[in-house]
Amino acid sequence: MGGDQGKLMKSLRGAGQKYLGVGFLLGFFLVLLTYFTVSEQFAISAPNAIRRSSPGHRSAATPAVGEKREQLPAVIEQEASKTEHAAEAKPPPIQEPHTETDGGEERARAKKPACDIQGPWASDVCDVTGDVRIHGSAHTVLLVPSTEIGGANPNPQEWKIVPYSRKHFAGIPTVTVREVASAAAAAPACAVRSPVPALVVAMGGLTGNYWHDFSDIMIPLYLQAARFEGEVQLVVTNIQPWYVGKYRTILKKLSKYEIIDMDKDDTVRCFPGAVVGIRMHKEFSIDPERDPVGHSMPEFTKFLRSAFSLPRDTPRKLNNGGGEETKKKPRMMVISRRHPRKIVNVEELVAAAERVGFEVVIGDPPFNVDVGEFAREVNAVDALVGVHGAGLTNSLFLPTGAVFIQINPYGNMEHIGEVDFGIPAVDMKLKYIAYSAGVEESTLVDTLGRDHPAVKDPESVHRSGWNKVAEYYLGTQDIKLDLVRFQPVLRQAMQLLRE
Secondary structure, three states: OOHHHHHHHHHHHHHHHHHHHHHHHHHHHHHHHHHHHHHHHHHHHOOHHHHHHOOOOOOOOOOOOHHHOOOOHHHHHHHHOOHHHHHHHOOOOOOOOOHHHHHHHHHHHOOOOEEEOOOOOOOOOEEEEEEEEEEEOOOOOEEEEEHOOOOOOOOOOOEOOOOOOOOOOOOOOOOOEEEEEEEOOOOOOEEOOOOOOOEEEEEEEEEEHHHHHHHHHHHHHHHHHHHOOOOEEEEOOOOOHHHHHHOOEEEEEEEOOOEEEEOOOEEEEEEEEEEEOOOEEOOOOOOOOOOOOOOOOHHHHHHHHHOOOOOOOOOOOOOOOHHHHHHHEEEEEEEEOOOOOOOOOHHHHHHHHHHHOOOEEEEEEOOOOOOOHHHHHHHHHOOOEEOOOOHHHHHHHHOOOEEEEEEHHHHHOHHHHHHHHHHHHHHHOEEEEEOOOOOHHOHHHHOOOOOHHHHOOOHHHHHHOOHHHHHHHHHOEEEEEHHHHHHHHHHHHHHHHOO
């Protein structure tokens, strides 16, 4: 009997251990299943946590701007992990900034900066759409947050903008562009509402020089204004009445609205958007690849022809097969200068060009008057020739495909000529020829003598600085063309018109 009881107890212990092992195994699988189920639910309900932990897989809705801002949620998650036991009793007051329940703040954080700051040299430009309030005499542009983001901006910023293409030029007023924290904050009431956006720009600077009038203001202004097709209002600081008068035809083509003198305007004007500042792509030209992209110099010169109702888009056609076109001589304009760098033997130049087959006219660009009349004179010619200087700015009005001859004055001035007119001429689709005057064609030999450094060693003058270069090679010499040397240039011009 005792032996049977012992066997029975051993059998029961064996069965108990067997079932206990099975129980532990089933319990383990049950815990594992619960873990994966809860983990999967967490992953679905918090997708932003997964995106932030996997930097190689950026969400399409997450902009590439401001990588530093993307680090903020990760810091919040780390702090939350330290207090997870307290979180079980009471939810933390700080909410996840990327949750769908806070879409307004998400959009505010992800929005594109209002101003494009280009560093120490290129000009800065602000481009915004929405509630814009401009207080002219205070030189402030206020950006009021829209109701789409809850009427609030949790991270308002401020920029100081010089609305001129050379932002380090002294004497140009600064305009403050400031984001307002909320619509209910210190946003002044609108006294006037405009139906069109504003374009804030500064005049002055180097204007007064015909070339700078276009290179520094008109071309950069066109780049910002063209997309509005006249439906934009110019708000001008440091306004120059003479500039507005001289270029009124072009300015009216850019904007159908009255120009606002910002410095004298004490009214709070509200606009549905604004551009503050202008930016130069390069000297006296446009780079189609730079923002705002897609524009070009042929487009700009076409715009000028439209503004002044200039009739000719192309030069006179020449061919060698007879016909009506060959009976008309191509017309050449020689730009006259009253100041240094004038051509002293211009009558001989006219005779030489006529022998080649050109009809020649002398162009005398007026100063400080509407440029429309002279623009029509330039548009009527097929070739333009002149010594490096502001008068060559009139090449803008030539028909596309016309010939443009720049005479570089003596003194290693080829690079300056190339930057100021050579590259722009090619960009305008003109047939460009550069001619460099030799030492014997410069009056410096007569006025300074052959032993003067400006005559015998131009490079030493360049090393001494720009002031000396300008004094001798731009401000002192005139040019007496060697017409034997220059005649091949005239023949090349004629040949280019035949091609």
